[in-house]
Amino acid sequence: xxxxxxxxxxxxAIQEKWLPVWxxxxxxxxxxxxDTRPRKYVLDMFPYPSGDLHMGHAEAFGFGDISARYWRHQxxxxxxxxxxxSFGLPAENAAIKxxxxxxxxxxxxxxxxxxxxxxxxPSFDWSRELHTSDxxxxxxxxxxxxxxYEQGIAYRKAGQVNWCPNDQTVLANEQVxxxxxERCGAVVxxxxxxxxxxxxxxxADRLLDDLNQLEGTWPSKVVSMQRNWIGRSSGADVEFEIExxxxxxxxxxxxxxxLYGATFMVVAVDSPLAAELAAGASTEVQRNFEGYLDSVRAxxxxxxxxxxxxxxxxxxxxxxxxPLNGERLPIWASDYVLADYGHxxxxxxxxxxxxxxxxxxxxELPVRVVxxxxxxxxxxxxxxxxxxxxxxxxxxxxxxxxxxxxxVALTGEGRLINSGPLDGLSKSNAIRRAIEIxxxxxxxxxxxxxxxxxWLISRQRFWGTPIPIIHCADCGEVxxxxxxxxxxxxxxxxxxxxxxxxxxLGAAEAWVNVTCPNCGGAAKRDSDxxxxxxxxxxxxxRYLNANDDTRAFDPAEAxxxxxxxxxxxxxxHAILHLLYSRFITKVLFDLGYLRFxxxxxxxxxxGMVLMDxxxxxxxxxxxxxxxxxxxxxxxxxxxxxxAFAGPPEDDIDWADVSPVGSAKFLARAWRIAHDVTxxxxxxxxxxxxxxxxxSHRLLADAPGLAESYKFNVIVxxxxxxxxLTRKAIDQGPGPADAAVRxxxxxxxxxxxLFAPFTAEDMWQRLGYEPSVALVPWRKADPAxxxxxxxxxxxxxxxxxxxxLEVSPKVSxxxxxxxxxxxxxxxxxxxxxxxxxxIVRAPKLVNIATRG
RNA sequence: GCCCCCAUAGCCCAACCGGCAGAGGCAGGCGGCUUAAACCCGCUCAAGUCUGGGUUCGAAUCCCAGUGGGGGCACCA
Numbered sequence: 001x002x003x004x005x006x007x008x009x010x011x012x013a014i015q016e017k018w019l020p021v022w023x024x025x026x027x028x029x030x031x032x033x034x035d036t037r038p039r040k041y042v043l044d045m046f047p048y049p050s051g052d053l054h055m056g057h058a059e060a061f062g063f064g065d066i067s068a069r070y071w072r073h074q075x076x077x078x079x080x081x082x083x084x085x086s087f088g089l090p091a092e093n094a095a096i097k098x099x100x101x102x103x104x105x106x107x108x109x110x111x112x113x114x115x116x117x118x119x120x121x122p123s124f125d126w127s128r129e130l131h132t133s134d135x136x137x138x139x140x141x142x143x144x145x146x147x148x149y150e151q152g153i154a155y156r157k158a159g160q161v162n163w164c165p166n167d168q169t170v171l172a173n174e175q176v177x178x179x180x181x182e183r184c185g186a187v188v189x190x191x192x193x194x195x196x197x198x199x200x201x202x203x204a205d206r207l208l209d210d211l212n213q214l215e216g217t218w219p220s221k222v223v224s225m226q227r228n229w230i231g232r233s234s235g236a237d238v239e240f241e242i243e244x245x246x247x248x249x250x251x252x253x254x255x256x257x258x259l260y261g262a263t264f265m266v267v268a269v270d271s272p273l274a275a276e277l278a279a280g281a282s283t284e285v286q287r288n289f290e291g292y293l294d295s296v297r298a299x300x301x302x303x304x305x306x307x308x309x310x311x312x313x314x315x316x317x318x319x320x321x322x323p324l325n326g327e328r329l330p331i332w333a334s335d336y337v338l339a340d341y342g343h344x345x346x347x348x349x350x351x352x353x354x355x356x357x358x359x360x361x362x363x364e365l366p367v368r369v370v371x372x373x374x375x376x377x378x379x380x381x382x383x384x385x386x387x388x389x390x391x392x393x394x395x396x397x398x399x400x401x402x403x404x405x406x407x408v409a410l411t412g413e414g415r416l417i418n419s420g421p422l423d424g425l426s427k428s429n430a431i432r433r434a435i436e437i438x439x440x441x442x443x444x445x446x447x448x449x450x451x452x453x454x455w456l457i458s459r460q461r462f463w464g465t466p467i468p469i470i471h472c473a474d475c476g477e478v479x480x481x482x483x484x485x486x487x488x489x490x491x492x493x494x495x496x497x498x499x500x501x502x503x504x505l506g507a508a509e510a511w512v513n514v515t516c517p518n519c520g521g522a523a524k525r526d527s528d529x530x531x532x533x534x535x536x537x538x539x540x541x542r543y544l545n546a547n548d549d550t551r552a553f554d555p556a557e558a559x560x561x562x563x564x565x566x567x568x569x570x571x572x573h574a575i576l577h578l579l580y581s582r583f584i585t586k587v588l589f590d591l592g593y594l595r596f597x598x599x600x601x602x603x604x605x606x607g608m609v610l611m612d613x614x615x616x617x618x619x620x621x622x623x624x625x626x627x628x629x630x631x632x633x634x635x636x637x638x639x640x641x642x643a644f645a646g647p648p649e650d651d652i653d654w655a656d657v658s659p660v661g662s663a664k665f666l667a668r669a670w671r672i673a674h675d676v677t678x679x680x681x682x683x684x685x686x687x688x689x690x691x692x693x694x695s696h697r698l699l700a701d702a703p704g705l706a707e708s709y710k711f712n713v714i715v716x717x718x719x720x721x722x723x724l725t726r727k728a729i730d731q732g733p734g735p736a737d738a739a740v741r742x743x744x745x746x747x748x749x750x751x752x753l754f755a756p757f758t759a760e761d762m763w764q765r766l767g768y769e770p771s772v773a774l775v776p777w778r779k780a781d782p783a784x785x786x787x788x789x790x791x792x793x794x795x796x797x798x799x800x801x802x803x804l805e806v807s808p809k810v811s812x813x814x815x816x817x818x819x820x821x822x823x824x825x826x827x828x829x830x831x832x833x834x835x836x837x838i839v840r841a842p843k844l845v846n847i848a849t850r851g
Numbered sequence: 852g853c854c855c856c857c858a859u860a861g862c863c864c865a866a867c868c869g870g871c872a873g874a875g876g877c878a879g880g881c882g883g884c885u886u887a888a889a890c891c892c893g894c895u896c897a898a899g900u901c902u903g904g905g906u907u908c909g910a911a912u913c914c915c916a917g918u919g920g921g922g923g924c925a926c927c928a
Contacts, residue, residue: 224855229924233927337926658863658876664891710865712864713875723875730892837908844909
């Protein structure tokens with residue numbers, strides 16, 4: 001039937017109608033004076049203002065908004081803020097290209113994205129909006145830096161750092177992916193520079209151990225990625241005397257039990273130790289060493305990362321002394337030992353370490369077995385292999401302990417041999433005992449090492465937070481006094497922002513030349529800026545007092561709102577941002593500003609939006625544009641489509657979903673509100689029972705579904721309810737029935753999670769004032785959740801043979817009797833003997849027979 | 852090389868503690884409305900849960916092995 005225009009669902013008109021009303025009401029301002037509701041903090045990872053919103057934003061912010069709206073409907077005062085991660089390289093690159101100010105590019109992008117956000121209608125508290133590129137924000141970034149500096153957590157050191165030749169800046173370890181720059185993809189090289197670091201390794205143990213708290217509320221994938229990244233290994237530091245050198249050399253090993261099997265020592269070719277040892281050797285060795293070092297330096301990181309490459313190295317003609325047995329160990333330099341892990345030197349035990357074995361075989365160095373991996377170990381049940389006839393294969397067929405000829409290192413369990421006092425001990429006992437012996441002799445101790453490196457935070461860029469340090473020839477590093485913060489960025493006008501390997505800030509003469517706050521002499525500002533991950537490491541706290549210019553945040557507000565209850569964002573930050581935030585949170589805890597140690601109580605990673613199975617990109621021509629989808633289908637249909645597509649953490653292929661289908665569903669729901677003819681005062685209890693039960697089942701199930709992120713299932717359940725309501729109107733009790741109104745109201749309340757415009761319009765149509773977003777969900781009536789009749793299944797030998805309509809309160813005996821009386825069941829049993837009857841009243845009877 | 856996750860109608864996905872494989876959608880089919888088509892409305896179709904074993908009265912669900920797909924770490928001593 002063609003419908004008159006007044007009855008047509010027009011998403012554009014509904015959006016136009018409600019946006020100004022909502023803005024006027026400021027519905028989502030959190031923390032109002034006198035609000036006594038319990039609180040929730042729901043946070044989306046803040047966006048980088050790259051141009052306009054895209055489908056990825058639509059998905060992530062959609063899920064965040066579902067969560068925020070859900071908690072409001074549960075009666076919470078919800079803090080759901082938004083801001084902009086607005087420092088960073090793209091602004092600078094755009095500025096270089098167009099000769100403009102990065103500021104201008106950034107803030108006009110923000111304005112554009114805000115316009116799109118307005119249409120998309122997430123329930124943000126806009127009064128707390130922040131921009132990390134505002135001096136009002138980065139002032140506190142500098143404050144944070146100074147706090148870390150006071151604690152010795154921020155420090156400067158020289159070293160070989162990751163260098164992106166394209167962006168002309170250094171990178172943190174976390175920003176190098178497979179040897180490539182995480183941002184631009186260029187091959188990363190090494191450069192010797194003095195840079196600022198944060199001592200994240202001091203927190204490595206806590207960062208690792210506290211992951212246990214997040215188990216279950218963070219995606220297990222993220223937890224395991226962080227564990228891998230931190231990479232703790234425990235063992236011992238062992239000190240070796242070096243002939244012709246006063247100081248001992250310390251090496252880290254996870255296998256101190258194999259000390260008697262050490263046959264040589266290897267130092268990282270690019271370490272200062274290698275250079276020093278070579279310098280003390282013959283000129284020929286020095287020449288070899290220099291040649292080798294040059295060849296290693298010429299190799300890219302990519303080559304170095306390749307596995308299975310042959311071992312290379314040079315003998316330094318120097319010797320170390322094994323602290324346990326006094327043996328002389330030749331010292332080699334090689335690139336398979338890393339200068340910045342452990343102590344840049346290792347004891348090589350070729351029999352029990354594959355890398356050492358490969359090296360030993362390449363240079364014909366001795367291999368000595370000290371763990372008998374064929375010996376049975378207590379607590380390990382020996383597996384006795386059998387041959388084809390089932391006869392046990394005799395132990396003399398065990399593989400020989402000969403790694404030198406097999407080429408396979410013996411890394412398994414076993415018992416120590418050829419190891420003096422350790423002989424006969426199992427691997428783990430020998431490790432313990434070896435550490436004791438080292439301790440007693442003062443030549444070693446238990447030690448831990450981490451894969452995690454300190455966080456390099458300096459960047460040779462313009463568009464970032466200036467590091468608040470002044471370099472004075474007489475006083476050295478002098479922190480800018482807190483009262484002089486912020487150290488503002490100079491005007492970009494007149495500055496050459498082109499990458500040239502040093503910060504563009506260094507050329508801003510008037511800015512960089514200052515007087516030393518300490519001695520008043522001539523001094524220079526540090527011209528580097530901070531990694532933008534510093535900005536985002538604590539932004540969740542700034543939202544609590546976004547407009548307070550007297551402090552970074554108020555610990556009392558943190559006490560009220562933080563940590564974040566629900567964090568939503570992409571898995572691409574599994575290590576980077578999330579690790580840094582966890583670290584800074586722990587630092588602020590130690591400084592007494594916070595009373596919790598983990599920033600994000602639970603985390604949801606949304607999947608990606610794909611098109612035809614692959615990532616969308618302009619070059620592939622498979623781009624689905626947010627703006628055009630929004631214009632074509634409207635905000636609500638877009639949001640419903642994304643929520644309904646599947647579990648939020650799964651990728652969504654746009655080819656598999658139907659925004660048109662979502663729009664149809666919304667129109668159906670909306671029309672129901674128009675069909676309702678009863679008044680809001682109608683007595684629910686008079687309504688159709690079957691429809692009422694459906695409404696109350698949804699009320700009962702929706703909270704559990706929402707809290708386990710099963711948004712797609714809630715949408716499906718809404719569709720089910722809408723279908724049932726339609727049927728009740730057309731073919732059942734009719735539009736005047738109280739249950740129809742009740743179902744329509746429940747639909748509006750739950751639909752608000754996904755389709756706020758449609759829900760609001762339904763709500764008004766049903767006779768209520770805005771906003772449905774603030775209405776607490778009703779509690780399900782338990783009386784409506786129990787069925788009058790349930791279907792019990794009767795199985796014979798696990799196969800369904802009959803169904804019985806019974807009362808939900810039926811007794812086991814009664815149900816069994818009914819089942820035995822069934823003709824279908826009797827037929828299925830036939831002549832066979834019944835051996836067992838399992839009764840699970842009221843749902844099931846299973847009759848097991850013999851044969 | 853090591854570790855982790857996933858596999859259900861043509862497609863996207865549900866299925867509580869192991870208890871009727873189906874909630875919902877897309878696509879398809881039939882019908883109604885329409886001069887006609889679209890929209891809309893109604894009805895309908897479809898898999899035995901990747902393969903092979905095991906545990907169990909009973910397995911999509913638990914265990915083992917394999918296949919296929921996705922991800923993380925990888926010369927870290």
